[in-house]
Amino acid sequence: MRKYQIIVIALMMVSYAGAAELLWYLPYDANMNEAVNGEAPTQVNANPLADEPYASTAPSLSAGLTSGGSGAESGNALDMRDTMANMGQTTPTNYGGWVRYGSPENKSSMELSMKGLSSFTVMGWLNTKDSSIAIGNNTRVFASSDNSFSLLFNNGSVPGRMQFALEGNWYNSGYAVTNWGLADEWVFFAASYDGTTSTENLKYYMGGLDTNDVELVVTLDSNVGTFNYSGDWFVVGNNGADNTAADKGFKGLIDELRMFGSTADASGALDAADITLYKNDVFTAVPEPATIGLLAIGGLAFVRRKK
Numbered sequence: 001m002r003k004y005q006i007i008v009i010a011l012m013m014v015s016y017a018g019a020a021e022l023l024w025y026l027p028y029d030a031n032m033n034e035a036v037n038g039e040a041p042t043q044v045n046a047n048p049l050a051d052e053p054y055a056s057t058a059p060s061l062s063a064g065l066t067s068g069g070s071g072a073e074s075g076n077a078l079d080m081r082d083t084m085a086n087m088g089q090t091t092p093t094n095y096g097g098w099v100r101y102g103s104p105e106n107k108s109s110m111e112l113s114m115k116g117l118s119s120f121t122v123m124g125w126l127n128t129k130d131s132s133i134a135i136g137n138n139t140r141v142f143a144s145s146d147n148s149f150s151l152l153f154n155n156g157s158v159p160g161r162m163q164f165a166l167e168g169n170w171y172n173s174g175y176a177v178t179n180w181g182l183a184d185e186w187v188f189f190a191a192s193y194d195g196t197t198s199t200e201n202l203k204y205y206m207g208g209l210d211t212n213d214v215e216l217v218v219t220l221d222s223n224v225g226t227f228n229y230s231g232d233w234f235v236v237g238n239n240g241a242d243n244t245a246a247d248k249g250f251k252g253l254i255d256e257l258r259m260f261g262s263t264a265d266a267s268g269a270l271d272a273a274d275i276t277l278y279k280n281d282v283f284t285a286v287p288e289p290a291t292i293g294l295l296a297i298g299g300l301a302f303v304r305r306k307k
Contacts, residue, residue: 020121020268023113026236026257028061029075032099037109042233042241043100046083049243050095057082058097059237064255065125065186065282077255080237081129087251088136088155096249100241104232113261114149114229119268120261122151123190123205123278128252131184138248140239141189142257144231150239151191152248162204162217164191166224173204173218186255188279190214194269198223205272207279214276256282 024036033040046058064077084096102108114120126141135153143150143165150165154172162173188207195201202222207214235241236257239248258278262268270278 020260020262023259023261024110028078039109041099046097047095055095077253084249088139089248090136093247098238098246099236101234116263117227117261119194119266121192121270122259124257125186125255127186140248142236143239145233146231148230171220190275192269194266195225196266
């Protein structure tokens with residue numbers, strides 16, 4: 001009996017030490033100051049270079065998703081629709097607004113949390129809302145100032161190819177997937193990275209409100225190894241936090257952005273089952289990955305004791 005107790009305690013310690021940590025979370029439910037550690041954006045800007053209708057107001061909040069709430073359209077989301085006329089890189093230049101965290105002089109806690117990661121997973125929800133506005137080239141969902149950590153979508157034969165930048169290296173999902181830019185529908189995305197290996201270690205997942213599980217879209221190879229964020233700031237909804245660079249914005253709603261990571265091992269690269277839990281968190285609150293692991297081990301301990 002005592003032997004089983006010692007084994008369970010040891011397993012719990014190992015699980016906790018190596019478990020994925022929630023690095024940052026942007027629910028945008030009540031306001032824009034809801035990042036992990038209560039960090040407020042450095043800027044929430046319209047772009048003064050752009051004449052209407054190419055940019056008119058700063059990003060705002062409107063009806064969106066609620067984590068642990070009653071589901072779609074019951075909370076708020078980051079609304080980028082009024083900050084630009086089009087989406088992504090267009091002609092005339094599509095200057096738009098942005099939400100920025102951190103600066104060269106003052107790194108945000110979000111940026112500092114993305115240092116020395118052996119593995120990570122980033123995820124969130126998107127809604128293009130307007131069927132007349134298609135995803136344009138290089139449409140940024142979020143971006144660092146140096147593309148060490150950026151996510152964008154491109155147009156193409158199937159609009160909305162996902163591309164992820166990791167320390168300046170770009171990895172794309174290809175066009176042979178379901179459209180990421182479905183108009184007026186919430187689309188879930190996730191990208192997981194395992195830097196402890198160099199093959200089949202970057203995976204893209206997709207889901208929707210009408211499906212329970214996520215779909216593995218593509219598996220790619222990356223030899224970046226340990227990931228170190230190196231940008232001067234982190235921007236949501238556009239590609240830069242200065243007037244002349246912010247020309248590849250996402251014209252729609254962005255919600256429930258999360259990033260998990262581990263500096264110790266591969267546990268930050270969540271699998272499809274764990275990612276599904278967070279996708280479905282818009283309906284029912286679920287515990288964090290470390291808690292899930294401890295609950296599972298606790299169940300094992302109970303079984304052992306019962307025997």
